[in-house]
Amino acid sequence: MKRTLLGLATATAVSLAMASSAYAAGKLNIYNWGNYTNPKLIEKFEKAYGVEVTLDGYDSNETMLAKVKEGSTGYDIVVPGDYMIKIMIGEGLLAKVEPNKMENFSNMDPKWVDVWWDPGRSYSVPWQWGTTSFTVDTKVYTGDINTLKLLFEPPPELQGRINMLNDMNDVINAALRYLGYPRCNGDKDQLREATELLLKAKPYWRTMDYSIIEKLTSNDVDLSQSWNGAAMRARAQRPSLAYAYPKEGFTGWMDNVAVLSDAPNMENAKLFVNFVMDPENAALISDFAKYANGISGSDKFMDPEMLSAPEIVMPADAPTPDFVQPCPQETVDLYNKIWTRLKQ
Structure with missing residues (x-):
């Protein structure tokens, strides 16, 4: 998968640069698990793209799904668990934003690419796993x-x-x-x-x-x-x-960043998907909530305690x-x- 995508890197980088220029303003509405999002990550994204971010929380995959199925939520980004990604793809609730064609996709740990809930990663990218x-x-x-x-x-x-x-x-x-x-x-x-x-x-x-x-x-x-x-x-x-x-x-589980099919701020949502695949940004996510993230190279930027914590590093x-x-x-x-x- 990585070899196939390397040839697209230059063209993708150009298209993303154009997108950030065209959408360096506006809003992004995120619906994520409560107490799970690093404020520093949001501040960094807002500063990088001039986008105003709002964040609401839920306490279960089922709560999130029920809200999304009501329609017209105004949310752009959701962070479903693995099995819920599969369900939402099947019900047409997620946009096929093709993260596997984005600039930062090359940073993804290969073991999290061909996952059963989204083979090849056409709809989602890792947030955290644990x-x-x-x-x-x-x-x-x-x-x-x-x-x-x-x-x-x-x-x-x-x-x-x-x-x-x-x-x-x-x-x-x-x-x-x-x-x-x-x-x-x-x-x-x-x-x-x-x-x-x-x-x-x-x-x-x-x-x-x-x-x-x-x-x-x-x-x-x-x-x-x-x-x-x-x-x-x-x-x-x-x-x-x-x-x-x-x-x-x-x-074991993985929560994943995905874009709703009726996202009102679709292009800004795509920017966020690419943004979280940057190793430094993935490290910010992990440092706050204390989970591994699935992005290669992020360990270089993490709190060192994460690399040896018994809750993160499983016994042999x-x-x-x-x-x-x-x-x-x-x-x-x-x-x-x-x-x-x-x-x-």
Whole structure:
């Protein structure tokens, strides 16, 4: 892919220069996960192109999708997770802006080019990638943290001190992993067993909330299901926290910058897509939220702590992260029934 695109570099650079000249003014409206965008990145983009940026936040892929499907949102840029990119492409919600023909595409780490959710990268580019596991206060619990047993059969010192993500897929898939069953699982007997496990564990959970950092740093809980970057940010304020790599497995994910098909500021949106593939700009993204980004050379500009943090650099004996693809609709319907029962 990279060899094919090298011949386009000069022509692409000229066209992008013309675009920045023609669109060195106006607006860009970004809809991203909350507490996930470095203000310095936005300031740099505004200064470079004379574009006024507005930023709104959401707390889940599903919240974002519902908003976008309403239509006429006024948003240009969204940052969906991997499986949601696939869904939105299928529903015609994303513009085919062809990042793979942009000047900075040569900076992309090759392993993130031919991804299952956007092969060849015609619609999206990496924002950040990471894992979903959990974080434990090792002063409160001193045993082995690398097992999902702590979520579903916790020891006395953790009971009532656990926060789970308010996320159907992350919670149900964790239960399936603990039982040794595959994800996106439509086997009714296995899902019934997972439901029983979740209902039995629920009394041990204090909350189900996306506010991971706040829950942990306020000492409201001693264990929280979490994303690895949020775990690193929480550890900066509560040093006894440790991020687990459970032997039963954990989720891998990538959030991606994409342009809505009805974006009112299409050319400025394309400028932003190219902008985030610059290594220095990708480093700004990672330095704020503490996740890896998928752009080669960005490590030279990152906070050095990122390069050795245990939440970012997985142990050699850790399982390979499980990137879960979209479930068939019949399985989604079964998940929804489990989730409704669990949240009652």
